[in-house]
Amino acid sequence: xxxxxxxxxxxxxxxxxxxxxxxxxxxxxxxxxxxxxxxxxxxxxxxxxxxxxxxxxxxxxxxxxxxxxxxxxxxxxxxxxxxxxxxxxxxxxxxxxxxxxxxxxxxxxxxxxxxxxxxxxxxxxxxxxxxxxxxxxxxxxxxxxxxxxxxxxxxxxxxxxxxxxxxxxxxxxxxxxxxxxxxxxxxxxxxxxxxxxxxxxxxxxxxxxxxxxxxxxxxxxxxxxxxxxxxxxxxxxxxxxxxxxxxxxxxxxxxxxxxxxxxxxxxxxxxxxxxxxxxxxxxxxxxxxxxxxxxxxxxxxxxxxxxxxxxxxxxxxxxxxxxxxxxxxxxxxxx
Amino acid sequence: xxxxxxxxxxxxxxxxxxxxxxxxxxxxxxxxxxxxxxxxxxxxxxxxxxxxxxxxxxxxxxxxxxxxxxxxxxxxxxxxxxxxxxxxxxxxxxxxxxxxxxxxxxxxxxxxxxxxxxxxxxxxxxxxxxxxxxxxxxxxxxxxxxxxxxxxxxxxxxxxxxxxxxxxxxxxxxxxxxxxxxxxxxxxxxxxxxxxxxxxxxxxxxxxxxxxxxxxxxxxxxxxxxxxxxxxxxxxxxxxxxxxxxxxxxxxxxxxxxxxxxxxxxxxxxxxxxxxxxxxxxxxxxxxxxxxxxxxxxxxxxxxxxxxxxxxxxxxxxxxxxxxxxxxxxxxxxxxxxxxxxxxxxxxxxxxxxxxxxxxxxxxxxxxxxxxxxxxxxxxxxxxxxxxxxxxxxxxxxxxxxxxxxxxxxxxxxxxxxxxxxxxxxxxxxxxxxxxxxxxxxxxxxxxxxxxxxxxxxxxxxxxxxxxxxxxxxxxxxxxxxxxxxxxxxxxxxxxxxxxxxxxxxxxxxxxxxxxxxxxxxxxxxxxxxx
Amino acid sequence: xxxxxxxxxxxxxxxxxxxxxxxxxxxxxxxxxxxxxxxxxxxxxxxxxxxxxxxxxxxxxxxxxxxxxxxxxxxxxxxxxxxxxxxxxxxxxxxxxxxxxxxxxxxxxxxxxxxxxxxxxxxxxxxxxxxxx
Numbered sequence: 001x002x003x004x005x006x007x008x009x010x011x012x013x014x015x016x017x018x019x020x021x022x023x024x025x026x027x028x029x030x031x032x033x034x035x036x037x038x039x040x041x042x043x044x045x046x047x048x049x050x051x052x053x054x055x056x057x058x059x060x061x062x063x064x065x066x067x068x069x070x071x072x073x074x075x076x077x078x079x080x081x082x083x084x085x086x087x088x089x090x091x092x093x094x095x096x097x098x099x100x101x102x103x104x105x106x107x108x109x110x111x112x113x114x115x116x117x118x119x120x121x122x123x124x125x126x127x128x129x130x131x132x133x134x135x136x137x138x139x140x141x142x143x144x145x146x147x148x149x150x151x152x153x154x155x156x157x158x159x160x161x162x163x164x165x166x167x168x169x170x171x172x173x174x175x176x177x178x179x180x181x182x183x184x185x186x187x188x189x190x191x192x193x194x195x196x197x198x199x200x201x202x203x204x205x206x207x208x209x210x211x212x213x214x215x216x217x218x219x220x221x222x223x224x225x226x227x228x229x230x231x232x233x234x235x236x237x238x239x240x241x242x243x244x245x246x247x248x249x250x251x252x253x254x255x256x257x258x259x260x261x262x263x264x265x266x267x268x269x270x271x272x273x274x275x276x277x278x279x280x281x282x283x284x285x286x287x288x289x290x291x292x293x294x295x296x297x298x299x300x301x302x303x304x305x306x307x308x309x310x311x312x313x314x315x316x317x318x319x320x321x322x323x324x325x326x327x328x329x330x331x332x333x334x335x
Numbered sequence: 336x337x338x339x340x341x342x343x344x345x346x347x348x349x350x351x352x353x354x355x356x357x358x359x360x361x362x363x364x365x366x367x368x369x370x371x372x373x374x375x376x377x378x379x380x381x382x383x384x385x386x387x388x389x390x391x392x393x394x395x396x397x398x399x400x401x402x403x404x405x406x407x408x409x410x411x412x413x414x415x416x417x418x419x420x421x422x423x424x425x426x427x428x429x430x431x432x433x434x435x436x437x438x439x440x441x442x443x444x445x446x447x448x449x450x451x452x453x454x455x456x457x458x459x460x461x462x463x464x465x466x467x468x469x470x471x472x473x474x475x476x477x478x479x480x481x482x483x484x485x486x487x488x489x490x491x492x493x494x495x496x497x498x499x500x501x502x503x504x505x506x507x508x509x510x511x512x513x514x515x516x517x518x519x520x521x522x523x524x525x526x527x528x529x530x531x532x533x534x535x536x537x538x539x540x541x542x543x544x545x546x547x548x549x550x551x552x553x554x555x556x557x558x559x560x561x562x563x564x565x566x567x568x569x570x571x572x573x574x575x576x577x578x579x580x581x582x583x584x585x586x587x588x589x590x591x592x593x594x595x596x597x598x599x600x601x602x603x604x605x606x607x608x609x610x611x612x613x614x615x616x617x618x619x620x621x622x623x624x625x626x627x628x629x630x631x632x633x634x635x636x637x638x639x640x641x642x643x644x645x646x647x648x649x650x651x652x653x654x655x656x657x658x659x660x661x662x663x664x665x666x667x668x669x670x671x672x673x674x675x676x677x678x679x680x681x682x683x684x685x686x687x688x689x690x691x692x693x694x695x696x697x698x699x700x701x702x703x704x705x706x707x708x709x710x711x712x713x714x715x716x717x718x719x720x721x722x723x724x725x726x727x728x729x730x731x732x733x734x735x736x737x738x739x740x741x742x743x744x745x746x747x748x749x750x751x752x753x754x755x756x757x758x759x760x761x762x763x764x765x766x767x768x769x770x771x772x773x774x775x776x777x778x779x780x781x782x783x784x785x786x787x788x789x790x791x792x793x794x795x796x797x798x799x800x801x802x803x804x805x806x807x808x809x810x811x812x813x814x815x816x817x818x819x820x821x822x823x824x825x826x827x828x829x830x831x832x833x834x835x836x837x838x839x840x841x842x843x844x845x846x847x848x849x850x851x852x853x854x855x856x857x858x859x860x861x862x863x864x865x866x
Numbered sequence: 867x868x869x870x871x872x873x874x875x876x877x878x879x880x881x882x883x884x885x886x887x888x889x890x891x892x893x894x895x896x897x898x899x900x901x902x903x904x905x906x907x908x909x910x911x912x913x914x915x916x917x918x919x920x921x922x923x924x925x926x927x928x929x930x931x932x933x934x935x936x937x938x939x940x941x942x943x944x945x946x947x948x949x950x951x952x953x954x955x956x957x958x959x960x961x962x963x964x965x966x967x968x969x970x971x972x973x974x975x976x977x978x979x980x981x982x983x984x985x986x987x988x989x990x991x992x993x994x995x996x997x998x999x
Contacts, residue, residue, distance in 0.1 A: 145890050156978060231900045233887075238897060
């Protein structure tokens with residue numbers, strides 16, 4: 001059911017894009033783009049500020065290796081960091097290489113035996129998706145910046161290294177498409193993942209697939225006047241949106257889906273892009289006993305103090321010859 | 336227990352997790368907390384009820400209490416808010432949970448366990464959830480959801496294994512802890528958690544042993560040691576001016592096989608001439624408050640520093656215990672510190688400074704002993720442990736909340752000849768829980784314990800078959816209490832012992848009589864081989 | 867909690883990164899005015915409408931190539947009925963687009979489109995132009 005809704009939602013966005021184009025023309029696209037981006041920025045900042053506003057009362061890193069203790073025991077500087085540089089390393093591995101996901105295994109039962117086997121496809125697909133996505137985003141800067149930064153040109157050149165076809169076929173395009181297809185198929189086919197998948201999961205994937213498909217189409221199939229696209233994009237960036245030459249429905253779909261997805265980010269799980277930096281189980285050093293962590297809302301609690309305890313058990317303490325703090329025999333409890 | 340009851344099946348998850356109906360079947364849940372225990376701790380809504388009752392007698396404004404409690408915690412714990420927000424449901428955690436593997440119940444996947452809470456969070460605390468409701472993954476908070484929370488948050492041992500595999504480090508333990516805290520607010524507790532907590536609050540330890548009982552236990556251990564070694568060891572209790580306060584879980588002096596570990600500590604302290612004291616007040620390092628709420632954890636933990644201050648010791652040494660060390664390592668200093676009345680811990684025997692404990696000023700016994708062995712201060716005869724073929728179970732908390740991995744192994748390798756590791760994705764940071772931690776180790780919950788413990792036991796069985804392993808060593812009181820039952824069912828023939836039991840067996844003491852038995856009273860010479 | 871400053875810095879960094887085109891446009895005073903081309907002098911119309919040529923000139927050229935090489939189609943009938951010889955060197959490069967720098971490169975550089983690779987193989991139109999006065 002969630003899948004159907006997601007397909008419906010993405011379809012609706014596409015129809016809206018086309019309808020908007022017919023009714024409002026390119027001005028409509030500009031409005032959608034501005035709105036999407038504004039919601040994204042404001043919402044993203046709001047969410048991060050909301051997280052930052054909540055304190056981290058306790059230092060609770062998940063330790064994934066040997067602690068730093070005795071000097072002759074080698075500690076796991078990255079898996080269980082006790083220093084800031086170690087934490088930076090751990091976060092770097094986590095964010096750039098998806099360290100934790102790389103640990104993934106698959107549990108299977110075979111005649112009462114639990115077999116834990118390697119399972120690296122999810123890691124591979126996730127890494128492939130995110131990196132190709134980053135490459136594609138950076139490549140898109142050629143449409144938003146004039147003159148085009150040399151770095152972007154160089155990246156595009158590497159990405160189009162094979163010089164297959166015209167225009168050059170980009171490796172990142174194919175990697176992204178394959179990774180997205182795998183991630184979606186996985187949600188459909190793996191019974192466990194299907195069980196846990198929700199509207200948000202399908203919607204994000206389908207929107208991305210829609211964006212990728214319309215983008216690929218503009219580049220390789222239906223084609224688009226890239227100069228006009230850049231004029232339009234620069235106009236947006238300079239806050240002087242221009243009415244460009246007709247860019248076609250595919251462009252409208254592409255940009256509308258992006259805008260909708262961007263606006264959706266702050267309200268969805270896609271906030272993991274910011275959240276991954278703030279996870280207290282990963283971004284804190286395991287130096288708990290070496291350096292005191294302060295809880296800003298630490299408050300006094302009702303305890304059972306030694307004096308009360310001694311009062312409770314005075315007679316028994318005395319009988320057992322356990323040293324006492326104060327010897328008020330008369331106040332000895334009956335306990 | 337009939338065999339088929341515990342068929343572990345790999346079945347495809349069916350149905351829809353958003354349906355909150357749960358069935359409280361005998362053997363898979365813990366009984367409610369008795370009203371007297373709730374009262375003893377001044378917790379809300381003490382009453383007589385049971386989870387299988389239709390009417391849980393919730394307070395009339397239970398919904399408001401829960402939602403306000405959630406709001407408060409979302410503002411107080413970044414972990415909670417973040418973990419509510421950023422899960423992408425990639426499913427990497429799903430089969431990492433021993434309860435999911437053992438029960439096949441899809442709601443035991445860490446992701447779904449968290450979704451049980453998340454769906455309510457979305458419905459009441461996010462814009463999309465408030466507008467779109469179910470479509471945005473939101474669920475209306477109903478009494479059925481309260482029951483579902485109770486069922487599944489007491490079917491999580493807060494072992495943090497899922498958090499190792501999560502790409503964002505989402506820690507189900509954090510969510511379970513908050514979940515239980517919320518349930519506490521409306522008086523939905525389990526007795527297996529609150530009775531020990533109430534005992535601990537009053538007497539100083541979970542088992543409710545009063546000071547004279549505490550002393551008797553330790554004296555009895557000293558008698559036993561005298562019989563085995565011919566040496567009379569001191570039992571200092573509440574002694575002011577001692578250099579070190581020693582704190583251990585109460586099971587060490589009251590339960591088997593913990594008790595042999597206690598013997599090991601006492602032999603060690605005597606042999607090195609440690610200037611230490613036990614405390615009948617801080618007679619519990621463990622902390623069942625951890626399984627109930629942060630506040631209760633703090634309330635029970637306070638006595639450790641209080642007692643150290645009163646006795647005027649320089650620093651604190653802690654025994655073998657899992658969740659106790661979670662509290663001591665990650666919470667104590669923050670909650671009840673700073674420990675500025677103590678000194679930075681230095682081993683009086685080797686002069687080693689425990690730099691890693693310079694603020695909390697509490698050292699793990701395995702760190703302490705490993706240092707002694709490494710400095711050549713102990714004479715060990717590993718052949719005295721020759722009847723054991725040993726494997727080591729990393730207890731969840733020391734492994735995933737401290738990283739205490741090598742110290743106990745170093746001790747074991749020095750104290751016995753035959754040590755075999757279990758498969759690598761079942762040990763160290765990937766260790767499997769005993770299935771009975773976090774206050775689930777009660778007998779009425781036996782089926783779920785055996786299910787949850789299945790992955791651990793299966794790895795034990797593997798080394799039992801491959802290497803003839805007959806002893807599972809560990810450094811956790813809950814492990815020692817519950818693993819024997821687990822192994823009796825899944826891997827009969829493997830016993831459970833502490834690391835310091837092995838050390839005690841191997842420790843050559845000055846002036847000891849020729850040893851004929853180990854600490855369990857079993858003859859030393861006999862080479863027992865298990866099938 | 868002393869991590870609000872690093873979080874703020876990180877957030878600021880992120881925001882400035884994603885809004886980079888805006889800053890850059892303001893700084894470089896970028897406008898939406900596209901590249902200015904020097905149009906061919908000899909012909910007023912191309913083999914296909916401008917809009918099509920801007921988006922798809924490479925598609926037309928590959929179609930020409932396939933047709934010429936595989937099916938011996940050496941004449942192209944344009945949208946307006948005019949007939950052209952299917953030949954990149956003489957029809958396109960020789961007849962009109964003699965000025966790579968001020969015509970082709972302008973757009974290709976503007977949008978960082980790779981190529982044009984025509985002159986990697988074909989005759990340099992400027993030299994062709996010189997030889998046929």
